[in-house]
Every structure is written in structure tokens, then in C-alpha cells.
Amino acid sequence: MSTQQSVRQRAGSVEGSDALRIDADRAEQLVDALNTDLAATYVLYHQLKKHHWNVEGAEFRDIHVFLGEAAEEAEEFADELAERAQALGGVPLSGGKNHEEHAPVEPEGDDVYDIRTSLKNDVELYGDIIETLREHIELAENLGDPTTAHMLRENLIEVEEAAHHVEHYLEDDSLVTE
Template sequence: MSTQKNVRQQAGTVEENPVRLDKEKAEQIVEALNTDLANAYVLYHQLHKHHWNVEGAEHLPLHKFLQEAYEDVEEAADEVAERLQSIGGVPHASMTALSENATVEPEDEDVYDIRTSLSNDLEMYGDIIEGYRDHIELAQGLGDPTTAHMLREQLEELEEHAHVIDHYLADDTLVTDA
């Protein structure tokens, strides 16, 4: 690790921004987006864990779905971080900052059956979806339609993934225990 210290902007600060969003409003949005960013990385790692550990008759479709889901979450996190920076904020980037600022609880290190894993994922998706709705309203209310629009688009994808997981958890299945 480098010992050079040429800090351009301290973490936790918000500077004037080129999109001319009022600094006090930007501070509130930056805080909300950093929460979304932290939650995204918790979800990303949990989905990735389940992607690695899925077994059983439905392994392949679940393996592929979970990969698509975590890749979508990673792409959304990147978009959130770039928006944060564009409105004068500093995106959380260290594992410490991400874990301290997440409002969702990750599953522990144990490996669970896929039904339990997906139930845990669905619960986390639900919590993140609720947070997004609040943050869309916040951004819109503070006069930042661009952030609200970005979050709306991401919310649509989050809801779709939650819907698919809910279908995987349905009792109706062609797979039987032999």
C-alpha cells in the first residue's frame, strides 16, 4: 500500500458539483446513495456465495440466474458510485465503510440449502427495494430528477429479480424427492 498522501477529497465530504445541485441537498442524496452502494455490495457478495454453492436438480438455471443477478447488482453499484461522485460526494470504497454503512444484514459464512439461501436473498432484496423507494422520493423532493430516474430504473431490475426468486421458491415444481 502506498504511503503517499495527496488527498483530493476526504471521505464523508461533499463538494460543489458540476451539475449545480445545491450542496445541502447533495449531502442528503450522497448519504442515501452511499447506503444504496453499501447495500448493493452486501447483496452482491451474498448472491455470489449462493452462485458458488448452489446444488441439486435445478443447479444450472439457478447458477446462471444468480450470476446474472450479481452482475446486475455490480453494474448498478458502479452507476450509483459514479452518480455520487458527479454530485460532489465520495463513494464508499473500503470493505469497512461498506459494511458499516449497509442497512442490510448479510448471511453468515455457512452454506445453506438453496431454498434457505434464496429466502435470505428475497428478504434482502425486499429491504433494498424499500430503501430505494425512500431514496427515489428523497431525490425527487430535493430537486434531483436525474438521481431519482437512475434509482427508478434500478428499482425495476431489483423488483424483477425479487419476482424471479419468489417463483423459484414456489411450492409448485416438477422436481420431486426420490
């Protein structure tokens, strides 16, 4: 491990990007939005993984697989968000503590809940993220950054689809009898 320490860019700073023709003022707003989405996405990721690990019951297998795939999608989007923030001259948020502090969403508690309660909490979290993504798409468009708007829009489709699937799991129609 190197003993040399030189900071290349301070956390929280934004330089903008000459190559992308985005000045520091616009980049700062975009990176702030992307870091907010990054934080929210990691909160979602960890909550989905928690439910993936703890799901039980007659529909265990299907819900377990779904939650694992949904968590993978969240993790992939988090990577896209971080890479875009960096491309705009910013420093992506990192670390669980930073993510929770900067997220506009609240994760559920540490306890393990029944799967219906867990899924209701997931729908709530997805809904909050959907609203934030819509706001950030509009922000990116207004700031003249169609690339960021496009990336966020594509993910919004995935997030809405996942939320809709969770909503289906919560319906009262089931083949499982009590």
C-alpha cells in the same frame, strides 16, 4: 508507485456540484442516500455470489446462472451509484468493511445453507433494498434531482424483477420429485 501523497478529497465529505447546479446541502443528503444504496447493493452482490458458488441440486444450472446474472446486475448498479455520488461532489464508499458498516441490510451468516434457505434470505435482502430505493427516489425528487431519482427508479425495476424471479424459485410447484 508514486511516493507522493496528497488527499484530493476526504472520505465522507461532499462539495456539491456547480456544473450540476446542486448545492452542498442537497448534495450531502443525496450522496448519503447513494452511499447507503451502494453499501446495500454490495452486500447483496456478495450474498448472491456466495449462493451462485454454493448452489447444488437438481435445479443447479438454472439457479447458478440466474444468481450469476443477478450479481452482475448488482455490481453494475453499484458502479452507477458510485459514479453519481462522485458527480454530486461526494466520495463513494469503498471497501467491504465500509459497505457492511453503512448498509441498512444484514447479510446472512458465513455458513452455507440449503438453496431454499439461501433464496429466502435473498428475497428478504431484496425486499429491504426495494424499500430503501423507494425512499431514496422520493428524497431525490423532493430535493430537485430528477436525474438521481430516474437512475434509482430504473434500478428499482431491475431489483423488483430479480426479487420476483427468486420468489418463483421458492414456489412449491416443481417437476423434480423427491
